[in-house]
Amino acid sequence: MIEQRGPYVYRKRCQKDNITFHPNNTVSYREYRQYFFEPSMSVGNESDIVTIPNMLVLGAAVMLQDLPYAVRLMISTTFKTFKEGPFLTKTVEELMWGYDSKLVEFLNKYLPGMLPSTGKFGLFAEFNNSNTGLFTIHTGQDDIKNVHRVDSWNGLTELNYWRTPQCNMINGTAGQMWPPFMTKESTLPFYSPDACRSMELIYQRPGHMKGSLTTDIQSGLLNVSSCRHNSPVFISHPHFFNADPVLLDFVQGLAPTEEEHASSSTFTRKLAYL
Known part of the structure; x- marks a missing residue:
């Protein structure tokens, strides 16, 4: 049975760089992000020790299943040699x-390219001090309805991660502002590089927009393996909130509620800023 720890809250600071304006009323930039722990908003400290599934071992096991038996045997022996099991106990700071x-050192030496990083391994190690790619967005100078709408991302006008053209579409804005004077019936589409696809916010109540997670498998789960180095990675709301109830049968200790586990955003309707 699992036990919830936290939440551990981080403040994200973003800074746009390499800003370049183009003649067709678009502007390109890279947005760099940094995360800072907020003790006053967290339940616990980064020094807390927690136990979670060892995603490095479990992920490697799935990725290796189609390799020759000799390679799989070598990796299995390596897990035992380094005393790596299905669960991992570390501080919150180390895990993050x-x-x-x-x-990791062994895999990078003998199976280079298997892991996305050659340094320390952490859930968000590659996020801190990184950028979200090269965005080219519309300024809205010619048409305010186009303000902040994504023209391309990393030079692409559509993705190649997914099986259908609809899922590969890059829709909406970059997720920080939308055209002004939205109504309650308006949805706010945006492209999320972290989710590897477009998503949308839907009006819920005054001051809040509810996040909508479109999925390809069981309701409430999004498979992002294709854009995460083919690692078996899925994302969901905390405690599988709004997911297929059958998922709760596999994990004891989950109790999803809208108040604690739903995603929402607050923004000004006239200016359409988050």
Whole structure:
């Protein structure tokens, strides 16, 4: 049975760089982000010790299943040698931002390219001090309805991660502002590089827009493996909120509620800023 720890809250600071305006009323930029722990808003500290599934081992096991038996046997022996099991106990800071791992060093040496990082391994190690790619967006100078709408991302006008043209579409804005004078019936589409696809916010109540997670498998789960180095990675709301109830049968200790686990955003309707 699992036990919830946290939440651990981080404040994200964003800074746009390499800003370039183009003659067709678009502007390109890269947005760099940094995360800072907020103790006053968290329940616990980064020094808290927690136990979670060892995603490095479990992910590697799935990725290796189609390799020759000799390779799989070598990796299995390596797991035992480095005393890597299905669960991992570390501090919150180590799990979030990375820790030294002899297993990571071994895999990078003998199976280069298998892991997305050659340094420390952490859930968000590659996010801190990184950028979200090259965005080219419309300024809205010629038509205010186009303000902040994405023209391309990393030079692409559509993705190649998904099986259908609809899922590969880059819709909406970059997720920080939308055209002004929205109504309650308006949806706010945006492209999320972290989710590897377009999403949308739907009006819920005054002051709040509810996040909508479109999925390809069981309701409430989004498979992002194709844009995460083919690692078996899925994202969902906390506690599988709004997901297929059958998922709760596999994990004891989950109790999803809208108040604690739903995603929402607050923005000014006339200016359409988050």
